[in-house]
Amino acid sequence: MKTRTTLMSAAAVTAALALTLSACGSGSSGSTGAEGGKGGAVIVGTTDPITALDPANSYDVGSQTVIQNIFQTLLTMPAGQQKPVPEAAKSCAWKGTTTYTCTMQSGLKFSNGDPLTAQDVKFSFDRLLGIKSPTGPSSLFTSVKSVAAPNASTVTFTLGQADALFPDRLAHSGASIVDRKVFPKDKPLGNDKVIGSGPYAIEKYTAGQQVALKANPNYKGTVKLQNKQAVVEYFSQASAMKQAIEKGSINVAYRTFSPTDVKSLRGEAAKGVKVVEGTGSEKRYLVFNTKAAPGQQKAVRQAVASSIDRSAIAKNVYDDTVTPLYSMVGNGDPGQVEAYRTLYGAAPDKAKAAKFLKDAGVKTPVSITLNYTPTHYGPASADEYTEIQRQLQATGLFKVKLASTEWQQYLNSALKDHSFPAFQIGWVRDFPDPDNDLTTFFGKNAVVYTGYTSKPAEQAISAEEAQTDQSKRIPDLQKIQQIAAQDTPVIPLWQGKLIAVTRTGVSGTDQALDPMYFRLYELSAK
Structure with a gap:
C-alpha cells in the first residue's frame, strides 16, 4: 500500500x-x-x-x-x-x-x-x-x-x-x-x-x-x-537508536536518522531490518529575524539567497534523500511557483550576491550568526549548516559563525524570545493545503517569527483562504510566493521523505x- x-x-x-x-x-x-x-x-x-x-x-x-x-x-x-x-x-x-x-x-x-x-x-x-x-x-x-x-x-x-x-x-x-x-x-x-x-x-x-x-x-x-500497547522510547542520539533497531530492542525507529545511518540500514535486510519510505511534507528553511542585524537589510537576505547551493546540500549532506526546494510551497503542489529559482538562480551566483550588497551600500564581509539545533532535526543538521557556512564564506562576502542549541531552549529562543538573527526551522504540514506552507511564515498570524510584514501578502492570504474555488485561489497563492521570494525573510532549502x-x-x-x-x-x- x-x-x-x-x-x-x-x-x-x-x-x-x-x-x-x-x-x-x-x-x-x-x-x-x-x-x-x-x-x-x-x-x-x-x-x-x-x-x-x-x-x-x-x-x-x-x-x-x-x-x-x-x-x-x-x-x-x-x-x-x-x-x-x-x-x-x-x-x-x-x-x-x-x-x-x-x-x-x-x-x-x-x-x-x-x-x-x-x-x-x-x-x-x-x-x-x-x-x-x-x-x-x-x-x-x-x-x-x-x-x-x-x-x-x-x-x-x-x-x-x-x-x-x-x-x-x-x-x-x-x-x-x-x-x-x-x-x-x-x-x-x-x-x-x-x-x-x-x-x-x-x-x-x-x-x-x-x-x-x-x-x-x-x-x-x-x-x-x-x-494492544504502544511504547515510545526517546533517544538523545540517532546512533543509539540505530543500535536499538539493529539489536531488536525496539520494533520501529522513526525520526530521525542521519543519511549515513539510512544507507547502512538499507544493507541490513539479512539482519531483519527494513527501511520504509513515504512521500513527506517536511521542509527545511533558513529564517531571518528582519528586526535584527544583519537580516534587517533586505540586500543581505537577497545576497544569502543568491549564494545558497541547494543541490550541494542535498547531495553532500543528505545523500540525495531530499529534494531542493525553490518555493515556500511544496514541490508539485497546485499553484507552486519556483520564485526563488527565478530571482536568485538554481546555482550560486556570486556576482548577483555582490551586486545586491553593493547597490545597498553594505560593507563586506557581512558578519552573520546562523543558529541550528543539533539533535531535533537529526544529526545531519551540523553538517548542513557547516555546508551553508562554507558556501557563504566561499563568496568572500560573508563571515559566518555557527551556534547550536538543544531543542527546548532553541524553541524558546526562536519562537518566543526572538533572540536568533538567523536560524534553522523545519516544518511538517498541519493539513494538506499549500496555504499552510505560507501562513506558517507570513501574515499577521504566522507561527514562525520573522519580524516581517507585508500588507499585499496579508491581503492575498485573506483572499485565498476565503475562496472555495481552487482555480481562483491559485493567483493569490502564487502572489504570496513571489512576494516571499522578493523580500526573502525566509529561504526554503529542501523537502524530504x-x-x-x-x-x-x-x-x-x-x-x-x-x-x-x-x-x-x-x-x-x-
Missing part, C-alpha cells in the same frame, strides 16, 4: 474543498472501545522529544505524535485521504460562510470516565485561544470569533472572516478536546497529568525517556487499534507513516 502523499492535483484540491464546504460526512457512529488489536506491544524509537502534551502548548512533531494518538478532535484526516471526516462529531456543516456547526456523537467519554460533551469542546477552544502559547497552535484558529455550546450535543463556531480551510484545521491536534474538569482554564497542564478521549490513554510517562500507551476502553471513534526503519514481524508501517502524523495505532508486531 502506498503511503499518503500531500502533493495534490488542482482537481483533487477543488473536490476536497467542495466536499468540506458542504458538510463533513453523513454522520458516524464510530467504533466503541479501543480494546486493542491482535498484535502485541509495539515499541517505537525516536529522537523527536516531547516538549508538551497539553494540546494548547504544543506545536512540534514529537509532542503531536503522542497528542494525536491520545486525544480526539471533532474531525479527523484519515490516512491516505485529503478531506476530514467526523471523529468526535457525528456531523458538521456550514451555514453561510462564517458559521460552522457540529453535532456530537452520543456517549463519548474521556479515558477517566468523564463524559465528553459540546461544553468540553467550547472550553477547549476558549482555553486554546485564551492561553495563546507562543509554542502552541492557537495561530491556526485566529479566524474563530466565538464558540457556543447551546446544549450537550451541539457546538457552533462563529468566524470573524470566511475560512474555507476551517474543517481541515479542526482535524489538527491543536483542536484536541480536553476535559474541562481536569485541564486548568488559563495555563498548560503538566505532561504527567494529561488525559484525553482518543484510542490510547497514557499508562506511564517518564520525561525524556518513555511514554507507554494502552488501549482506551472508553474510546468511541473511527480508529481501530492494531496493537518520510523514513521509518522496522524489524521483521512488524506490519502496518505504510499506513502509520503519514505526512500529518505517525499513526501508532496502525502498527502491529508479532
Whole structure:
C-alpha cells in the first residue's frame, strides 16, 4: 500500500474543498472501545522529544505524535485521504460562510470516565485561544470569533472572516478536546497529568525517556487499534537508536536518522531490518529575524539567497534523500511557483550576491550568526549548516559563525524570545493545503517569527483562504510566493521523505507513516 502523499492535483484540491464546504460526512457512529488489536506491544524509537502534551502548548512533531494518538478532535484526516471526516462529531456543516456547526456523537467519554460533551469542546477552544502559547497552535484558529455550546450535543463556531480551510484545521491536534474538569482554564497542564478521549490513554510517562500507551476502553471513534500497547522510547542520539533497531530492542525507529545511518540500514535486510519510505511534507528553511542585524537589510537576505547551493546540500549532506526546494510551497503542489529559482538562480551566483550588497551600500564581509539545533532535526543538521557556512564564506562576502542549541531552549529562543538573527526551522504540514506552507511564515498570524510584514501578502492570504474555488485561489497563492521570494525573510532549502526503519514481524508501517502524523495505532508486531 502506498503511503499518503500531500502533493495534490488542482482537481483533487477543488473536490476536497467542495466536499468540506458542504458538510463533513453523513454522520458516524464510530467504533466503541479501543480494546486493542491482535498484535502485541509495539515499541517505537525516536529522537523527536516531547516538549508538551497539553494540546494548547504544543506545536512540534514529537509532542503531536503522542497528542494525536491520545486525544480526539471533532474531525479527523484519515490516512491516505485529503478531506476530514467526523471523529468526535457525528456531523458538521456550514451555514453561510462564517458559521460552522457540529453535532456530537452520543456517549463519548474521556479515558477517566468523564463524559465528553459540546461544553468540553467550547472550553477547549476558549482555553486554546485564551492561553495563546507562543509554542502552541492557537495561530491556526485566529479566524474563530466565538464558540457556543447551546446544549450537550451541539457546538457552533462563529468566524470573524470566511475560512474555507476551517474543517481541515479542526482535524489538527491543536483542536484536541480536553476535559474541562481536569485541564486548568488559563495555563498548560503538566505532561504527567494529561488525559484525553482518543484510542490510547497514557499508562506511564517518564520525561525524556518513555511514554507507554494502552488501549482506551472508553474510546468511541473511527480508529481501530492494531496493537494492544504502544511504547515510545526517546533517544538523545540517532546512533543509539540505530543500535536499538539493529539489536531488536525496539520494533520501529522513526525520526530521525542521519543519511549515513539510512544507507547502512538499507544493507541490513539479512539482519531483519527494513527501511520504509513515504512521500513527506517536511521542509527545511533558513529564517531571518528582519528586526535584527544583519537580516534587517533586505540586500543581505537577497545576497544569502543568491549564494545558497541547494543541490550541494542535498547531495553532500543528505545523500540525495531530499529534494531542493525553490518555493515556500511544496514541490508539485497546485499553484507552486519556483520564485526563488527565478530571482536568485538554481546555482550560486556570486556576482548577483555582490551586486545586491553593493547597490545597498553594505560593507563586506557581512558578519552573520546562523543558529541550528543539533539533535531535533537529526544529526545531519551540523553538517548542513557547516555546508551553508562554507558556501557563504566561499563568496568572500560573508563571515559566518555557527551556534547550536538543544531543542527546548532553541524553541524558546526562536519562537518566543526572538533572540536568533538567523536560524534553522523545519516544518511538517498541519493539513494538506499549500496555504499552510505560507501562513506558517507570513501574515499577521504566522507561527514562525520573522519580524516581517507585508500588507499585499496579508491581503492575498485573506483572499485565498476565503475562496472555495481552487482555480481562483491559485493567483493569490502564487502572489504570496513571489512576494516571499522578493523580500526573502525566509529561504526554503529542501523537502524530504518520510523514513521509518522496522524489524521483521512488524506490519502496518505504510499506513502509520503519514505526512500529518505517525499513526501508532496502525502498527502491529508479532
